Amino acid sequence: MLVSFLIPVRNGEDTIDQALESVLSQGEEVLEVVVVDDGSTDGTASRIEGRAERDGRVRLVRRPPGGIVSALNAGLALCRGQFVARMDADDISLPGRVRRQVEFLRRHREVDLAGCLVEAASLSGKLSPGVLRYVEWSNSLVAHGEIVREIFVESPIVHPTFMARRSFFEEMGGYREVPWAEDYDLILRAACRGKRFGKVPEKLLLWRDHPGRLVRRDPRCKxxxxxxxxxxxxxxxxxxxxxxxxxxxxxxxxxxxxxxxxxxxxxxxxxxxxxxxxxxxxxxxxxxxxxxxxxxxxxxxxxxxxxxxxxxxxxxxxxxxxxxxxxxxxxxxxxxxx
Missing domain, CATH: 3.40.50.20 (Rossmann fold)
Known part of the structure; x- marks a missing residue:
């Protein structure tokens, strides 16, 4: 049992098919894809159900809208893989992502939470200068020392690139409801506990920006x-x-x-x-x-x-x-x- 992917989604019918395809095509290392539909009102659930009928690795969890943190924790409780990987419903895992991150964590057993570099794209026009600056900065931080050195500048690991042993998420108690972004909170809590970080120095995720993305709307990300x-x-x-x-x-x-x-x-x-x-x-x-x-x-x-x-x-x-x-x-x- 290798990798469980965790994907929370709400009203993602326009992108969920591509996201699922990018994950399922990673190969036999993918044990399952746990998709938590957090109260979608569009055709998201039916699209996921259709994919689940064709590929038994897709597991759909439907729930009333409760927010990103409760959706993530509900999905984490169902993940069975040795490793848990994150992705959002509007992103694309590029070929080789799973294999490279699993290899990285096996080779660097001292690393508790791994990421990778990202390629940024926009679903609604040009990327903003702010997004471009953030991606360039985040991609420049690869080794543990670099990540910790600049951990108070911004969240140094892009959330949809997370991969860690399931035991890491269990030890950290999952995600927390706090007044700031849940992924940054997890990284900072892990740093407080002396956990170690690292990244595969390759672009293995297409991070797709658009006006409806949660990071643009949620006051916890401001x-x-x-x-x-x-x-x-x-x-x-x-x-x-x-x-x-x-x-x-x-x-x-x-x-x-x-x-x-x-x-x-x-x-x-x-x-x-x-x-x-x-x-x-x-x-x-x-x-x-x-x-x-x-x-x-x-x-x-x-x-x-x-x-x-x-x-x-x-x-x-x-x-x-x-x-x-x-x-x-x-x-x-x-x-x-x-």
Whole structure:
């Protein structure tokens, strides 16, 4: 018994056939495909039933609408394979995905949760710059150290690429109903427990974006909710009680509020604005350096962990380079939240 695929769906009649075909054609490693229909009102269920009649590996679970987390957990309870793989009803598993991920987990027994690289596509036109940036960033993180180093930037493993031993999901207690995205929550909880991550360094999933995709509609996937998740697990994982926030704009203030709500004291803000004497942001000292943060300032604050909340990519990259030149190590001395 090898791989159980877990696919939750609601009103996916336009894409479910392609999704199922891409999984079933992976070969004999696929034991079953557990499809949880979470209250569809279109023809999704009849399409799945038709496929189940032709291929007994397809198992349909119909239930009233209860949301993604309860659908995932209902499906997990039925998975019988040694490994459980995730996919969504609008995605495509590319040829060789199952074989390559199973080989990877068998070869790297220290890895608890595996992903792969993704190829992004749009079902409704051009891909947005945000999606392209996220995919490029996620695909750049392959090894465990890279994934953990940037785990607070964004969810580093695309959810439909997940594959893990069934025992991993059981040990983690499945998915949780929390105010932020359930896949990011699972990754962060696993990191807190010292679990290890990795990716097959090949594009094995076609990740298809469209306006109706849950990540675009669900408030749990929006920036404010993600900041709450980052702040919550930052305190749990690092045990840091005071920080300096680099970035005093809208995002910097949101990050700071989320950290304060989790009991992390924000000592000061730093940005690139002109700073009159006594300038404050949220009642904290704010230091502005239009020409870049000088080394003597960084040396003075060396004992305080820096949280980077700089959204502009070029400025963020220059800042990371500057910190590195001063001997700051990412993860140990500073953490990116964007």
């Amino acid at each position: 920036r404010r909710a993600l900041f709450r998740a980052k702040a919550h697990f930052f305190r749990l994982m690092k045990g840091i009680s005071r920080v300096g926030v680099v970035g005093a704009g809208t995002s910097g203030k949101k990050v700071a509020r989320a950290l304060v709500d989790e009991g992390v004291e924000v000592e000061f803000f730093v940005d690139n604005r002109e700073s009159p004497p006594g300038r404050a942001v949220m009642g904290r000292p704010a230091f502005g350096f239009p020409e870049g943060i000088p080394g003597d300032f960084l040396r003075r604050v060396r004992g305080i962990h820096l949280v980077l909340a700089v959204g502009e990519e070029k400025g963020r990259d220059l800042l990371v380079k500057l910190l590195g030149s001063e001997g700051f190590v990412e993860g140990r001395d500073f953490t990116r939240f964007l």
